Amino acid sequence: MADSLQQENIQPDDEEHGLNRNRILDAGAAYIENYGLRQLTMRKLGAELGVEAMALYRYVPSRDDLMDGIVERVINDLFQDPEVPGDAANGWQDYLIRLAHGLRRLALTHPQVFPLIATRPPEAPWIRPPLRSLRWTDSFLAALTSSGFSDKPAVAAYRGFSSFLLGHLLLEVASHGADIGPEESADPSKPRSATDLTAFPHIHRMQAQLSEDRSAEEFEESLEVLIERIGLLAES
Amino acid sequence: MADSLQQENIQPDDEEHGLNRNRILDAGAAYIENYGLRQLTMRKLGAELGVEAMALYRYVPSRDDLMDGIVERVINDLFQDPEVPGDAANGWQDYLIRLAHGLRRLALTHPQVFPLIATRPPEAPWIRPPLRSLRWTDSFLAALTSSGFSDKPAVAAYRGFSSFLLGHLLLEVASHGADIGPEESADPSKPRSATDLTAFPHIHRMQAQLSEDRSAEEFEESLEVLIERIGLLAES
DNA sequence: CGCCTTTAGTTTACAGTGTAAACCGCCCGG
DNA sequence: CCGGGCGGTTTACACTGTAAACTAAAGGCG
Structure with a gap:
């Protein structure tokens, strides 16, 4: 049910609203950039594209290939x-x-x-x-x-x-x-603990x-x- | 006799059959070296040490910390x-x-x-x-x-x-x-496919x-x- | 000795993962 | 009209990390 209110698309790359390998790849890259590599999940990426996880598998054979596709796509930006x-x-x-x-x-x-x-x-x-x-x-x-x-x-x-x-x-x-690491970007609860450097003059x-x-x-x-x-x- | 002796060993590095943080870390490094990073799993590593997965959590707070511990331990080999x-x-x-x-x-x-x-x-x-x-x-x-x-x-x-x-x-x-990648090490079914290089003279x-x-x-x-x-x- | 606390590990449980397989509605060419 | 495929969903399963409860053995101490 596509209501008229469309969530803002970060990168309206290709015009069609249907799925599409490059759209997936771009969305994947954007997702990694926003939430980190660990958070990139077939289901989450599907959700981002308004689609079920398994739909992605019609365009991408596996999660690993998805990642390879993403790096390839990003690298090829250089030609632009x-x-x-x-x-x-x-x-x-x-x-x-x-x-x-x-x-x-x-x-x-x-x-x-x-x-x-x-x-x-x-x-x-x-x-x-x-x-x-x-x-x-x-x-x-x-x-x-x-x-x-x-x-x-x-x-x-x-x-x-x-x-x-x-x-x-x-x-x-x-x-x-x-942070290649998992989670937080905006969690100010970690004051970085200012490791004690007295042992390392x-x-x-x-x-x-x-x-x-x-x-x-x-x-x-x-x-x-x-x-x-x-x-x-x-x-x- | 043997039981009455106390192991006041200041450096209980390994050797005991019991679990132990460094034993876990070393086993983890070895496992990665043998089967690849992707295969390193709490359960598998536990099995390798003859123990249930959850037992590791007494010495390592999470899988991520396990990995950090592994790199730290490997790096510190340099001091040896x-x-x-x-x-x-x-x-x-x-x-x-x-x-x-x-x-x-x-x-x-x-x-x-x-x-x-x-x-x-x-x-x-x-x-x-x-x-x-x-x-x-x-x-x-x-x-x-x-x-x-x-x-x-x-x-x-x-x-x-x-x-x-x-x-x-x-x-x-x-x-x-x-191969940072997932699996096979000894699978000869992939003849490397000799990519066609005519496009790249x-x-x-x-x-x-x-x-x-x-x-x-x-x-x-x-x-x-x-x-x-x-x-x-x-x-x- | 009996009892209690600590330690070391196991069992159970759950939410979340990748992905195979079956399924379904829709469009389209005959 | 009809059947087939295209594009997506549902269901299912094996597996993951890890919280929580549990158990069994090992001291400590009266």
């Missing part, structure tokens, strides 16, 4: 990002920088989904999170080789690049209050610096260093 | 590692190198547990996986400052170090067949290089570069 070029027309440095920033943007937009991107088992051993799709991997390698890299250094660059991104972004996202002393968020600058600097290092790889 | 020094007596470079190798050893010994180490929500925002304990963080900062680093560069080094380790080790462990061409496992060398090289970079940070 106008700041991320499809090839290295402006040089490989430009390509890498823009790709890295695109991924960082993506991670910060989906802080709860990102750990999923990072740790879901890859379908092939050579696609490395967070790049995570044959399409992107190929695009990356194409960009480098088209810029004069030969195969071996291109692969080396691919490895260094993904490793750097994974480490940095996972940590940035985790520090940004991305260095942490205690540097607490200010440790709490400071320098992720953005660190990202830029490390990325710069990485690119420089990749540049050295070019001739070999 | 004779190759990893407790301080920077032989210089901070030596300390960092040995610590990094210790962590890599740990990751490779517990490939299934490591993703857990990497992604469990940290108890404080400044402890960064995979170092992951106040004790280790403080030890790290102590080592650096005792070697003449002042606070800011020490923290910067801490960040770069953890970020590098997390990225590299997570990827190395993932590529090493660490670069991947297809570089497949050999991509499949090559150069983790160890990359680890050494990147670590070296990182340390060099940290050295530059020292004066500031």
